[in-house]
Amino acid sequence: MRKSEIRVGLLCAAVAALAAAATVPMAQQPGPSGPPVVLHAARLLDVSAGKVIQPGEVLVEGDRIKAAGQSVDHPQDAKIIDLGDVTLMPGMIDAHVHLFLHPGAEDLQTVEESEPWRTILAEQAARADLMGGFTAERDMGTEGAGSASTAVRNAIDRGMIPGPRMRVCANAIDILGGHEDANHFNPAQHVLSNADRANDAEQIVETMREQHKEGADFFKIYETGPDRMVDGEFHTPYQYTEAQLAAAVAEANRMGTNIGVHAQGEPGTLYAAEAGVASIDHGTQLSDETMRLMKGKGIFAVPTFAIFEYFAQHRDTQEQAAAEAAMLDYKIKEFKKQVAAGIPFAVGSDVGPFPHGTQARELVLMVKYGMSPADVLRADMINGAKLLRWGGKIGELKPGYFADVIAVKGNPLEDISAVTRVSFVMKGGVVEKQE
Ligand SMILES: [Zn+2]
16 A cells, blocks of 8 residues: 555464465366356457457366357357357456555554454455456555465465455565654554564565565565655655665565565665566656666556545545645656656556455556556556466466456447446356356
8 A cells, every 4th residue: 555554463463374374376276167168248358469359259168268269169068158248358457456455544444453354354355356357466465464365365265255366465564664664653552563674685585584484475565655745846765775675586586476666756666676676566756767677677567546546535634635636646747758668567556445346447547647448458467467477377368378257348448447347257267246
């Protein structure tokens, strides 16, 4: 998320993580048994070509796509599902979510709510996101619930609860007194940070190893904040040096994974790009040099417009709302430069502080502020799959890919808001929603 929160840490975080440690890898999941399924609809989106073909069909066997196109084989025993006047497309990917956050009393919910309660809400959030058409997500921090996210991920993977395929990072990593620390509270209350604390490269690596041990798939680092606009100029202090971030990247690579940073502006965004992180999230202010590095290294920018819009529309005082609106205006201006520079994007909404399941709004906003629908859809599904380290497995309707297929009312290339009207969701060959 974007704003500071506070939390009460509970010992049961570690217990929950240990209980969930016996995780079943995705490849070992039993696929759905039963006859093959043929999905038929008026249209099908070819994401990489940026084209819609008519009609569209997908043949699903077990948890995989066997074929997709205008027409496919109809095996004798196949179950035919005719979805009518909709567009078939791959399940959407949200590269920046918070299953453990919900709207309202943002700065207090992690103090007032127990971790078991937050875990139950996270299960409901996972279901809502799936029903909204998101079949894969990257959870960018439980914000104080530690590795409880690994339990939610594992329960989804075992088919115990509905939800997207998850990449989770447990808590984010932050410096003492940093963006996500519990600053400005009565010191006598000892309010705990929302993030795991690390002050130098050695501590970052140690924290990552602890999180990895508890089941984290990747790591999130807070690199900038707090943010301020002064006379139309954006300012945000950095937290870690380029060398400290590079140590984190090296450790993540050693484990076969990657790092996403919360980084709003310079010089933190430059340090992150130099260090070679996988994504720069929020990424409001990126210098020419930062963008050059991102293009060269294939580092994704994840703009998260939906949360900026929501905050601008939902602040308590006019003053706060005006400050959020000024930030959004600045962000839109900078985004247009980033699109012109041709940097790679992935799509992440920062959902949690706004209602789960509604985050397809992010794709609408990226089109509104300057990208073509085809480019936004490619950023979401093809780049999103790469960022989540599931490239070649999800994000397209191709033989051998997981059968993560949704249907939307309308043609998303002509009207991107079609992605907010999801009428059908299949994940891993299992029908999760059918209107
Ligand atoms: Zn976030």
